Amino acid sequence: MKRGFLEACVLAAISGEESYGYQIVKDVPASMGLTESTLYPLLKRLEKAGCITARSAEHNGRLRRYYRITDDGRARIEEFLAEWPSVREIYTYVEGAHHDAR
Known part of the structure; x- marks a missing residue:
């Protein structure tokens, strides 16, 4: 499940403008x-x-790879957001069952 969250976060991090690895980790x-x-x-x-998509460009004398979201990537974010209500429902169930078992 966390993999899906990571994917959505990475796509969201580059949804506004292209970015590179280190910056994505920070964002x-x-x-x-x-x-x-x-x-x-x-x-x-x-x-x-x-x-x-990815492209390489020189930055301070070194090559850096920049990443940009595509329409398919934006669609993937929309799919993630559409699934969120069911994820919230599962979380609420697990949380309730856990507290009831105490």
């Missing part, structure tokens, strides 16, 4: 526990799925 809430080592495989999956 995603720390509570998600996103690191560069988990980010780059996720970016590759998102690129392969057509949710993002």
Whole structure:
């Protein structure tokens, strides 16, 4: 489940403007526990799925990869948001069952 949240957070982080790995890690809430080592495989999956595009550009004498969301990526965010009410319902059930068991 957390993978879906990470994917949505990464897509949201680049939904306004293109960004690069280190900046994406900084922009995603720390509570998600996103690191560069988990980010780059996720970016590759998102690129392969057509949710993002990537380009390389020089920055301070070094190549940096910039990522931009696509229409498919925006649709993926919409799908995530549409599923949120059922996720909230499951959370409420689990929370209630846990407290009732005490």
